[in-house]
Amino acid sequence: MGAKAMGARVRRMEDPELLTGRATFTDDIHLPGMLEAAFVRSTEAHARIRGIDKAAAESMPGVFTVVTAADLPPGLRTVRVPFQVPNPAITQPFQQRLLEDEEVCFVGEAIAMVLAETRYQAEDAAAAVEIDYEILPTASDCRDALAEGAGLCHAGSENNLCAEFKLGYGDAAGAFANAEHVFEAALWSHRGAGLAVENRAVVAEPDSLRDVVTLWSATQSPFLVKQNVVDMLDWPSDRLRVIAPEVGGGFGPKTVYYVEEALIPLCAMTFDRPIKWIEDRRENFVATNQERDQYWDMALACDGEGKILAVRGAMIHDTGAYMPWGIISPYISATTVPGPYVVPAYELTTRVALTNKVAVTPVRGAGRPQAVFAMERLLDRAADGLGIDRAEIRRRNFIPADAMPYSFGLIFRDGKPMTYDSGDYPRCQAEALALADYDGFADRRKTAEAAGRHVGIGIANFVEGTGLGPFEGATVRVHANGRITVYTGGGDSGQGHWTTLAQLCAEPLGVDPSDIAVEVGDTGKIANGIGTFASRIAVNAGNSVHLAATSVREKAIKVASHLLEAAEEDLDIEDGRIFVKGVPEVSTTLRDVARAVRGMPGFSLPGGVEPGLESTEYFSPPQAAYCNGTAVVEVEVDPDTGHVEILNYAMAHDSGNLINPFIVDGQVHGACAHGIGNTLLEWMGYDDDAQPVTTNFADYVLPSAPGVPRIDVVHVESPTPNNPLGVKGAGEGGTIPALAAIVAAVEDALSPFGVALDDVPILPGRLAALVADARARAG
Amino acid sequence: MADRRRISVTINGDTYEREVETRLLLSDFIRHECELTGTHVGCEHGVCGACTILLDGITARSCLMLAVQADGHELLTIEGIAPNEDELHPLQQAFMDNHGLQCGYCTPGMLTTLLEFLRDNPDPTEQEVRIAISGNLCRCTGYQGIVDAALDAAGRLRAEAGA
Ligand code: FES
Numbered sequence: 036m037g038a039k040a041m042g043a044r045v046r047r048m049e050d051p052e053l054l055t056g057r058a059t060f061t062d063d064i065h066l067p068g069m070l071e072a073a074f075v076r077s078t079e080a081h082a083r084i085r086g087i088d089k090a091a092a093e094s095m096p097g098v099f100t101v102v103t104a105a106d107l108p109p110g111l112r113t114v115r116v117p118f119q120v121p122n123p124a125i126t127q128p129f130q131q132r133l134l135e136d137e138e139v140c141f142v143g144e145a146i147a148m149v150l151a152e153t154r155y156q157a158e159d160a161a162a163a164v165e166i167d168y169e170i171l172p173t174a175s176d177c178r179d180a181l182a183e184g185a186g187l188c189h190a191g192s193e194n195n196l197c198a199e200f201k202l203g204y205g206d207a208a209g210a211f212a213n214a215e216h217v218f219e220a221a222l223w224s225h226r227g228a229g230l231a232v233e234n235r236a237v238v239a240e241p242d243s244l245r246d247v248v249t250l251w252s253a254t255q256s257p258f259l260v261k262q263n264v265v266d267m268l269d270w271p272s273d274r275l276r277v278i279a280p281e282v283g284g285g286f287g288p289k290t291v292y293y294v295e296e297a298l299i300p301l302c303a304m305t306f307d308r309p310i311k312w313i314e315d316r317r318e319n320f321v322a323t324n325q326e327r328d329q330y331w332d333m334a335l336a337c338d339g340e341g342k343i344l345a346v347r348g349a350m351i352h353d354t355g356a357y358m359p360w361g362i363i364s365p366y367i368s369a370t371t372v373p374g375p376y377v378v379p380a381y382e383l384t385t386r387v388a389l390t391n392k393v394a395v396t397p398v399r400g401a402g403r404p405q406a407v408f409a410m411e412r413l414l415d416r417a418a419d420g421l422g423i424d425r426a427e428i429r430r431r432n433f434i435p436a437d438a439m440p441y442s443f444g445l446i447f448r449d450g451k452p453m454t455y456d457s458g459d460y461p462r463c464q465a466e467a468l469a470l471a472d473y474d475g476f477a478d479r480r481k482t483a484e485a486a487g488r489h490v491g492i493g494i495a496n497f498v499e500g501t502g503l504g505p506f507e508g509a510t511v512r513v514h515a516n517g518r519i520t521v522y523t524g525g526g527d528s529g530q531g532h533w534t535t536l537a538q539l540c541a542e543p544l545g546v547d548p549s550d551i552a553v554e555v556g557d558t559g560k561i562a563n564g565i566g567t568f569a570s571r572i573a574v575n576a577g578n579s580v581h582l583a584a585t586s587v588r589e590k591a592i593k594v595a596s597h598l599l600e601a602a603e604e605d606l607d608i609e610d611g612r613i614f615v616k617g618v619p620e621v622s623t624t625l626r627d628v629a630r631a632v633r634g635m636p637g638f639s640l641p642g643g644v645e646p647g648l649e650s651t652e653y654f655s656p657p658q659a660a661y662c663n664g665t666a667v668v669e670v671e672v673d674p675d676t677g678h679v680e681i682l683n684y685a686m687a688h689d690s691g692n693l694i695n696p697f698i699v700d701g702q703v704h705g706a707c708a709h710g711i712g713n714t715l716l717e718w719m720g721y722d723d724d725a726q727p728v729t730t731n732f733a734d735y736v737l738p739s740a741p742g743v744p745r746i747d748v749v750h751v752e753s754p755t756p757n758n759p760l761g762v763k764g765a766g767e768g769g770t771i772p773a774l775a776a777i778v779a780a781v782e783d784a785l786s787p788f789g790v791a792l793d794d795v796p797i798l799p800g801r802l803a804a805l806v807a808d809a810r811a812r813a814g
Numbered sequence: 815m816a817d818r819r820r821i822s823v824t825i826n827g828d829t830y831e832r833e834v835e836t837r838l839l840l841s842d843f844i845r846h847e848c849e850l851t852g853t854h855v856g857c858e859h860g861v862c863g864a865c866t867i868l869l870d871g872i873t874a875r876s877c878l879m880l881a882v883q884a885d886g887h888e889l890l891t892i893e894g895i896a897p898n899e900d901e902l903h904p905l906q907q908a909f910m911d912n913h914g915l916q917c918g919y920c921t922p923g924m925l926t927t928l929l930e931f932l933r934d935n936p937d938p939t940e941q942e943v944r945i946a947i948s949g950n951l952c953r954c955t956g957y958q959g960i961v962d963a964a965l966d967a968a969g970r971l972r973a974e975a976g977a
């Protein structure tokens with residue numbers, strides 16, 4: 036029944052369509068007269084374009100046209116992607132053009148678009164477009180890029196430093212000057228590409244009669260796409276409708292807006308033909324945003340008991356050639372370091388480097404896994420140096436549960452002071468340790484050692500700001516036939532929004548979730564929206580649905596009280612019927628109320644309500660809701676091959692109240708697997724000339740089923756006081772502590788060799804080499 | 815002019831006769847010529863497994879085959895797994911009951927791969943299931959729901975066979 040929908044393990048309503056192949060993804064759309072697009076992309080990391088010869092390509096079979104910058108309307112030739120998230124720390128906010136014909140700054144940058152009758156013909160012609168490049172010096176490694184005399188990412192700029200900022204609070208210098216102990220770490224943390232199994236995809240259908248275009252895009256954020264396309268093309272906003280149909284995974288890179296999303300509708304409009312563009316996997320590696328390298332030089336000051344006095348350091352972040360998402364990722368990294376610990380003083384200088392690579396924008400975790408890696412490595416160093424158990428040193432430094440809400444002097448990316456709203460960090464770690472049988476590990480290690488096996492255990496904690504504003508909205512509508520539909524703006528790329536939002540709508544309306552349809556990700560269905568990223572939909576859209584459904588309930592009761600001539604407070608709703616409590620036969624239905632409020636010509640509406648049994652609410656959270664958790668990972672390492680086997684993976688996760696634990700568990704499992712991949716397999720490589728060297732699934736390895744263990748999850752539920760449902764985001768928490776916990780476990784397993792691990796990923800070859808070095812040193 | 819051939823392919827019991835370019839990938843034939851778009855394409859280089867179909871009962875990567883190679887053969891795709899419009903196959907039902915899919919993009923390949931695997935290994939261990947799907951990438955689920963679904967489906971199919 037409806038009343039128990041919140042918190043129930045409801046099966047997903049989106050599954051039957053997906054399981055039978057009936058669901059519609061962007062590439063499943065076939066329109067009459069549709070042209071197919073293929074892109075000519077830069078093969079050089081940095082070059083001046085001396086000439087583009089498209090004559091041969093244009094005369095090839097099936098080719099409709101080849102579009103370069105020179106073919107664009109004059110006003111659009113040099114227009115650049117709107118700067119989506121400005122920040123005063125950014126001094127050189129380079130943004131990409133629709134098509135480049137002067138200076139290309141990364142391999143994969145779009146130079147020309149071929150339109151042909153079939154994709155095969157478009158690709159043939161794309162290969163025949165000749166580009167005359169004059170090769171320019173490159174910036175590849177982000178540390179080298181900031182050195183004096185480095186090759187410039189953009190010719191004519193002063194240097195490759197595009198942003199610098201210092202964050203902190205308290206007297207770090209004083210704390211370090213007087214500290215009993217200081218522990219240092221120089222770390223490389225790398226994260227790879229998002230790599231949804233579905234690549235990006237765009238279809239545009241023009242309607243010249245009405246002067247409008249419908250754009251289907253495999254995006255997480257149809258409203259952001261629409262906003263950017265109309266801004267960039269200078270279109271009236273009602274010319275464009277953006278629909279995110281089924282989307283085959285997002286993981287961050289599909290949040291951000293890309294030039295193809297403007298070029299395809301522009302050309303569809305110009306040539307009055309529907310156009311489809313489907314990114315291929317290689318393009319996805321070179322032309323879809325990624326996360327990449329951060330280099331951290333960090334130090335932790337503490338007393339003899341391991342109590343933290345201060346943390347300070349410097350970080351260099353590789354942002355690529357353009358910065359569509361500004362400095363969101365490194366900013367989040369910088370604010371994530373203190374985490375769940377009492378850190379009395381903190382200071383971090385971040386420098387952001389331009390490099391000749393595709394842009395860095397958030398990938399699941401969004402800069403946090405790297406920061407947690409830094410903080411947790413420091414704590415492990417301190418624990419080992421002081422001879423304190425790694426769990427114990429964390430216990431001594433946790434922010435106690437009764438200190439909530441807790442502020443400590445940082446400003447988060449939402450511009451608000453960081454105030455942890457709720458959470459019980461000591462309990463979360465305790466639950467994870469219990470789940471992992473941490474106390475039994477010493478015995479397990481003994482048994483393993485006796486058999487000549489190397490096992491280790493690692494712990495990592497994190498706090499994550501989720502549910503960021505500005506808002507999301509929802510319309511709840513009871514149709515005149517009694518059917519109920521929820522509309523909201525953010526797309527769904529596997530999160531199960533239909534199911535969770537239906538659960539939230541079902542409760543106030545006293546119906547079953549299966550009675551409700553949910554339509555997401557269509558700018559034609561609701562006036563305003565943002566998108567599905569930053570673990571924000573449960574908080575923003577969830578609360579909007581809750582508020583809208585509650586107001587529909589109130590309206591239904593008000594109207595029913597007129598229809599039934601009963602007092603509002605005597606009425607209740609169940610199974611779609613509104614009835615007088617205790618006299619269930621005196622009743623009406625949501626359907627009849629919906630009909631009554633359509634209005635009858637000449638009569639006033641019952642109860643003086645507004646027309647339509649529907650309500651639209653936009654929920655704006657006052658600040659982020661802080662999710663937290665602990666990962667405890669046990670591994671076995673083969674010191675000869677560097678192979679790491681995860682024996683046990685325990686995760687305690689607190690994302691506030693759970694709407695549907697069945698779905699949240701899946702989010703946590705998937706997020707942990709993403710973190711496992713980032714730690715043990717995934718490396719997005721570039722050579723010294725910034726040429727990408729891992730552009731297929733053989734060179735860039737994703738985790739597969741045998742390498743991902745069963746993830747044991749325990750939920751701690753600390754509701755946030757900052758939204759009516761008490762929910763926090765749950766989509767990224769699993770990824771965030773994975774890097775730190777797994778690396779700690781591997782280092783622990785290799786402790787007999789004295790190998791210190793400062794880098795992530797730890798690929799097998801590198802690990803085996805470190806062990807070999809250590810063995811050689813030991814003689 | 816591109817070389818073209820007439821082919822006839824049976825997919826989910828229906829026969830599709832088309833004249834196609836010899837270089838047309840089987841995946842594109844299924845998706846765009848026959849408009850059976852439930853089979854997905856994630857890499858077109860044989861690694862992700864999303865495009866897996868059954869060709870005469872044996873799994874094949876449709877992105878690594880040409881349409882002309884399927885001439886005269888019988889294919890099964892995700893659209894042909896359920897017994898009818900309103901009912902799910904036990905494997906599909908197990909996916910739904912065990913949260914074996916999130917975005918659903920890898921699902922066609924997972925289902926076809928497991929259909930073959932469970933036919934040949936009705937009572938597998940968890941490790942055997944993991945190895946069976948090791949050539950199918952899923953970025954969403956961490957595989958746990960898929961593995962649980964496969965084991966659950968094995969039980970259901972055994973019960974059905976025994977009944
Ligand atoms: S699309 Fe065929 S294996 Fe990836």
Ligand code: FES
Pocket residue numbers: 232283284529914915916917918919920921951952953954955
């Ligand atoms: S469910 Fe999204 S890739 Fe598997």
